[in-house]
Amino acid sequence: MNILHICANPKPTEESVSKQLSVAFFSALVEKLPDAELNNVDLYQDPPPFFDYPAYRAIWTPLLTPGYTPNKAEKNATAYAVRHAEMFNKADVLVLTMPMWNFGVPAIMKAWMDQVITPNLTFVFEPTEGGGFVTKPLHHIRKIILLVSSGGVYREGDPRDALTACIEAAFGFIGIEDVTIAWADGQNPIAFSDLEERRNTATEAAIEAAEELAQETAPADVSG
Numbered sequence: 001m002n003i004l005h006i007c008a009n010p011k012p013t014e015e016s017v018s019k020q021l022s023v024a025f026f027s028a029l030v031e032k033l034p035d036a037e038l039n040n041v042d043l044y045q046d047p048p049p050f051f052d053y054p055a056y057r058a059i060w061t062p063l064l065t066p067g068y069t070p071n072k073a074e075k076n077a078t079a080y081a082v083r084h085a086e087m088f089n090k091a092d093v094l095v096l097t098m099p100m101w102n103f104g105v106p107a108i109m110k111a112w113m114d115q116v117i118t119p120n121l122t123f124v125f126e127p128t129e130g131g132g133f134v135t136k137p138l139h140h141i142r143k144i145i146l147l148v149s150s151g152g153v154y155r156e157g158d159p160r161d162a163l164t165a166c167i168e169a170a171f172g173f174i175g176i177e178d179v180t181i182a183w184a185d186g187q188n189p190i191a192f193s194d195l196e197e198r199r200n201t202a203t204e205a206a207i208e209a210a211e212e213l214a215q216e217t218a219p220a221d222v223s224g
């Protein structure tokens with residue numbers, strides 16, 4: 001199993017709740033699945049560019065204006081997207097580690113998504129008979145594990161939670177519907193007194209997610 005881990009957090013692990021969730025997740029996973037292939041990307045070490053006009057011309061103009069051939073500068077502007085799409089397309093599972101910032105995903109994570117969720121790199125548009133389209137994945141990621149931390153508490157369906165909504169909508173668009181979340185919420189010490197309990201519950205959820213993943217991946221027992 002190939003796991004792509006994308007981490008969007010500038011803090012050192014000892015200061016980051018979400019990064020500590022990822023340590024718990026990967027420790028449990030490696031114990032159960034020592035052969036899993038891990039590909040770690042720290043977005044602060046390998047930062048994505050903002051999606052710009054040359055990249056737009058290279059990726060979208062040929063779709064909208066058939067026959068258009070991007071020039072060299074336009075092609076060069078897709079270098080990050082191409083490199084990261086290659087990693088993405090090799091993965092079976094995607095792990096995303098991040099804090100909630102301003103009710104959504106950190107801008108650096110959104111910039112990475114804007115690079116990677118790209119037609120003809122990780123999915124294609126396929127026309128339907130009725131004149132619409134469907135998206136067909138070029139990747140084979142079947143599951144996302146989302147490891148998040150936030151100061152506040154947002155129960156399922158809370159309209160302020162734009163983070164989960166963004167991840168589910170964007171990756172659902174390219175065929176990834178299965179999202180497991182371990183969320184250390186209520187980490188604002190001014191508002192909550194049970195921070196540690198909440199962190200422990202989220203850590204247990206991260207370990208459980210790793211164990212479930214290992215179980216799904218383990219070869220079937222044919223002994224009996």
Ligand SMILES: Cc1cc2nc3c(=O)[nH]c(=O)nc-3n(C[C@H](O)[C@H](O)[C@H](O)COP(=O)(O)O)c2cc1C
Binds near residue numbers: 015104153188
């Ligand atoms: C720039 C910034 C924006 C934040 N925005 C939110 C927010 O909208 N909602 C929230 O609940 N917490 C917010 N927080 C608090 C963090 O989500 C919280 O401290 C979290 O535990 C950080 O996770 P980490 O320790 O992995 O970095 C924000 C923190 C920062 C630095």
